[in-house]
Amino acid sequence: MISLINEGDTSLPQWNNMMGLNSDSDESENGWVHWYCGLREHYFFIVIPNEYTRDAFNLYGLRQYFPKNYDSLIELILSSNIPDEDDLADPALQDLHREAGELYGLIHARYITTPRGLQIMKHKYDKGCFGKCPRVLCNGYKVLPVGITNELRSRRVRVYCPNCQEAYDPRNVNLIDIDGAFFGTSFPHIFLQVYPEYISTSCPEPYYPKIFGFRVSDKLSIIERKGINGEYGKRAQVEMFKARPSSVQHIEKPQLLNIGTGKLPNLMVDGSNVNSSSNQDNLNSRNSEYNSTASSKTIKSSNTSNANVLAYHPEDINMNQMPYNLNSASRSCSYSRQ
Template sequence: MYHYADKAGLVDSDEDEDASIGPGWIQWFCSLEGHEFFCEVDEEFLRDNFNLHGLRGRIRLYDQALDMVLKSEPPDDDEQTDPTFMEIYRDAADLYGLAHARFIITPRGLQAMREKFLRGQFGHCPRALCDRQTCLPVGLAEDLRTARVKLYCPKCQEVYLPKGSKGDVDGAFFGPSFPHLFLQAFSSLVPLDIPTPFVPRVFGFRINGKKSIVEGKLELGEYGRSTVSQYKPEGPSSEIRAAPPWSEKICAVQLNTMQQQQQQQQAEHILTSDPEEAAGVGDRPGGAGEGGSAAPPPVI
């Protein structure tokens, strides 16, 4: 794990406000549009070389980037138009992001992300049946410029694309381990109810052999062993009872239509294959000629 001088908990908010001189580069960076998922990494964490071990080889302008991150003042408008500043800024953003991925799995980092989670700042699951479950940011890789940040839903345990500019952030700034360590640290935030699977139906009848991803996970127990006993798949009897009354009428109409088409095809086949037999069709009992009456059309 990473070093931290004070692991007892968060510093009191009043003391923190008194200790801070003003908004520095870190506060400015986290306040930019699209950076809502970031929390403010403590300077104490960034000044400890152990916490940044291995990052020097991944950042080209490491020393200049670290100096920029630790500045006590945000950049002004003139600096933001300077090409040299922007070159260092790109490395500073990468350095801060990689350090951020390490910070958010420390006790103080987890607590800071917990406050964002409770406020719903990470967004909600776009899956309708998850009932607006609050999500967590996750990266699919630890390497830079491999994949952008995604949203992990603790209920259905799937990942989704964030909305707007929030999805333009590199996923390495959060890492693939964060949401799972977060839910282990705060087990009370793990959803207790199992996700509701979507059941595809046609006229009220369930389609045979069709299962959603969530339903397959429930049957395999991927949401936990306790969910296997909670989940009760629907049987054939419940499917029939759930069918609406108008579906039977539709099936009867379709069946009568098919029977009429078959009778018409048989009559056309007789006319084309054997004209003499076709001429005697009306003379048969029950035929349309003398001594017989035409069969009444099927009642729909």
């Protein structure tokens, strides 16, 4: 059964301005849109002004999803009629309202990327309406709704954390049937481009599995791998590289790193010192080859056992030429933190 938000319920934020409603607007008092957004499971939604819905340009391409009754659905969305229990008990009317909700959701995905829509969503974000990141080490960072795909009836809505830059299932079970296409794949990234102050300026804290205080494995965590490959920005990449020098072997594009040519890097890929006894025999040959091939950003050992080993030093990294990834295999968008 569809449930409405009780006026005395303090467990959820009180809407009006958060849904884009004005106290002096007729749309805030009645109408199908107000009823639909007022449902308990729809508190991620904001109210779309009728003027936006009436503009055919804003709805371009949506008719293909509802070829049989598209005009009837638009008329229902713009109507001032609120369905009662008898209407919702009629299977035919149930289907009509369900399809109207789907069409409204697709319009909603477009409206929230407009200047006014972003402003309203910002207000909801500030109030914490979308929840917090379930990752413990993100320390309650506020999340944004996101769709995994823009295809209707494909995947339900997820929440995106600007700190760890991962998508999660929302904790609230009321959102289990909300389609991800109602928010789209681009919304959180457009939101963070318009409001960059919400982008975390610190690198996410990695979690290290331990048994009795000892690290279980030296393998990089997912957070560390992303940091090393520049997905959290230049500063985070340098910080993680300094903490784990051996992680250089996991850099996807090491040729983008600018290594200084003033001195021989003194750290090997495994974190050991080049000047140790095991590497002293190759020091002279490495110095000579490094000076002649510094532009290649690699140091090749004349010893076959150490051939093609990268040797970087954290202090040799040029911050202005660190990798800046806007796209990678593991995410759709990331941001540089200066």
